[in-house]
Amino acid sequence: MKTLVLSLALVTTALPAFATELTVWDWKSGDPAAAAYFAKAKEVFEAAHPGDTISYVMQPNDQYYTLLGTALASDGGPDLFLLNGGAQARARFENALPLDGKLGDLAANLAGTADFSEATGLYAVPLTIQGFVVYYNKALYADAGLDPAAAPKTWDDLAKVCAAFIAKGTAPCIALGNKEGFGMEFWFSAIAASLWTAQEQADFAAGNLAWTSPQVVAVLQGWVDANAAGWFPKGANSTAKFMDEYEGFMRGETGNTIGLISDVAHWKQFDEMLGAENVGVFMMPAPGGAAAKLPAAGGIGYAVNKKSPNADLAVEFAKTLASAEVLQVFFADAGAVTANTQMDTSSVTSEAAKTIFGWLATETVPMAHANASAAQLEELHRQSQTLLNGEVSVADAAAAMDKVGK
C-alpha cells in the first residue's frame, strides 16, 4: 500500500514535467472581435492534447516586428508567431519552419499560400485573405441624383459619380485618411490591380518595375489628378485612415471609401453602422485601365519558430488555428474572410459580402504594395503626402522612390 501511494505521488508530481506550454505571439488576440476565435482555438487544442497549454502573448502592433526580430535573434522567441502576408512574412522565413508535407489534409484546403511561400516552400499557415474594394453609401448616391444600384465599373463612371457628389456639395466623393500614408497604400494597390498586367505585377514584386516606369507613374498621377478634381476631402494629410476616415464613412458623411474585405473596415462593420441596404461595393477602376480587379493576398498567417523545442506540437496548433471549425468563429464574430476554403459562408446575408465572395473566386490579382519593402512603403507615405499638398511633382516623387532600395 505504502509503495502504491508513493508511486502515485511520484506520478502526480512528474506529470507537469511532461506538459508543454506553447507560447504564441500576435497583435490581435486582445481585439474583442477576435477574442472568441482565439479562445476557441485554445479550447479545441487543449482538449485534443491533454496537459498541453496555449499562452497567447499580444504585442503592440507598431512594434511587433521589432520585438519579434529581437526575440528570434536571441535564439528564443515564441513557438508560433503571427505574420502579415507578403514582404513582412518573407523577411521572417529564415526563422520559420518549412511546412510542406506537415499540414496533412489541411494543405489542400488553404488559399492565400503564395503570400506565405517562396521557392523553397510554405513557411506559414494562412488564416485570412485580405483585399481592397470600394464601399459606397447608397443613400448618398441617391441623394446626389445617382442610381444606387449602378456601381461604377470604369474610371469614367467613377468620374461621373464624383462630379455628381461635387455638384451636390454635401459630402466628399471618396473618403481619404492619409496621416500615416495608409491612404496611398490602399490607393496604390487598388489602382495597380486594375491597371497592371500579371507580368507587370510580377516585375514589381521582383523589383524589376521602376517607380519611374509609365505603369507606376500612372498610379501616382491618378492620385494627384483625383485630388485636383476634388474627389478627396480637404485635410486628408491630417486625417487618420483607421479611425477618422472609416468613422466618417460609417456616420454617412462620405460617398465612397476604399476599405478591406476582412477583419476590420469592411462589409460587416459598414452593414452594422449604415444598414446593409445602404452599403454597396465595387472594385476600384483605374484610369484608362481594363476591367477592374480585386487586389487580394494572404492576410495573416502563423509561422512556427524553427528553433522551437516543441515545433511538432506548434505545427499541430497552427493546424488547429487554420481549421474550418475554429475559423468559423473568426468569420462569424469579425467577418474575417478565411483562407480555409472549407469554410461555410452560406449563412452570410450581407449583399456586399456575397458580391465580394463571388469576386474572390475569379477576379483577384496581387496586392502590389505588399510586395514593396518597408523602406519603400515609408518613402511612399512621405511622397504621397507631398503629392497631395502639391509640394512635389509626380516625376520627382517617382524618382525619389527609385532611390530607395527594395
Place this chain on the structure above:
Amino acid sequence: MARRSEQTTALLFVLPAIAMVGIFRMFPLVWGFLLSFTSGDGQGGSVWVGIDNYRQLTTDTAFHDSLINTAILLATLPVWVMLPLLLAILIHQGVPGGKLFRAVYFFPAVLSAVIIGSIFNVLLRYDGTINAALGSVGIEAVDWLGSGTTAMASLIAVALWSTFGMSVLIFMAGLSTVSSELIEAARLDGAKPAQIWWHVILPAMRPILEFVAVVTTIGVLTSMFGLIYVLTAGGPGTSTTLPEFLIWMEQGKMNRPGYASAISMVLFVGMAGLAYVQIRIMSRNANG
C-alpha cells in the same frame, strides 16, 4: 588606516550610483556605438559594415530634412526662454490673479504628451475646433497639421504651450532670490523701473536664464517624440520629422537598428556639443 576605511565607506556609498550609471547609461551608449557599425536587421543577421551607416547618412534626404527641422526648432529657442521670462516678470510684478495664472501656466506640464497631442489633434485638424472658429468669422480653413507650411509651426506652438509653465516656475524662483537691497539701492540712485530690470534684475537672473536655456535645448531635442507621434506622424512628407522620430522609424518600423544607432550617435554628439558650449558659457559667467 582610518583614512583608508573612510575611503572604502565612501566608495561603498557611491558604488550603487556608479553601477546604475554604468549599467543603464554607459553600457547602452557603448553598445549603441558598436551597433552603429553593423547592418543589424533586428533578426540577428548583424554584419560589421564599418562606417557604411554613417556614409549612408550623407545621402539620406529624410535625415537631412530632420536636421533642417532641428535647426528650425533651435532657432525658436529665444521664444522658449523669453516668453516664460516675460510671464514670470508679470506675475512677479503682482498682476491681478497672478497665482491663478501661475497654476494655469503650470497645468500642461503635468499632462502627458499623448494627452496634449490628442487635445490639439481635435483643435487643429482640418475639421477641428480652430478651423470652425475661423470659419464662423469668414476665414478659410487651414490644414494646420497636414500642410508642409504650417505643420512644424503648429507642432512647436503646441510643444511650447505644454512646457513653458515649468520655465515660468523656475524664473519665478530665480526672481525671488534677487536681492531687494540691490533694487532698493538702484531706486534710491534714481533708476527707473525699466533700468532696474535691465541693469539689476536681469544680470542677477543670468545663471537662471542660462540654466533654462540648457534644459530647454535638451528638452526640445529629446522630448518631442510623443507630440510628433500623435499630431503629425512626422509628416506631411518629412516636414515634422526630427532625428529622434527618425530613429524610431528606422528601428521600430524598418527593423534597421544599426542605421538607427548611427542616427542616435549623430544626435548624441550634436547634443553633447551643444550642451558643452552652453555649460562653458555658464561656467565662464559664474567664474567671471
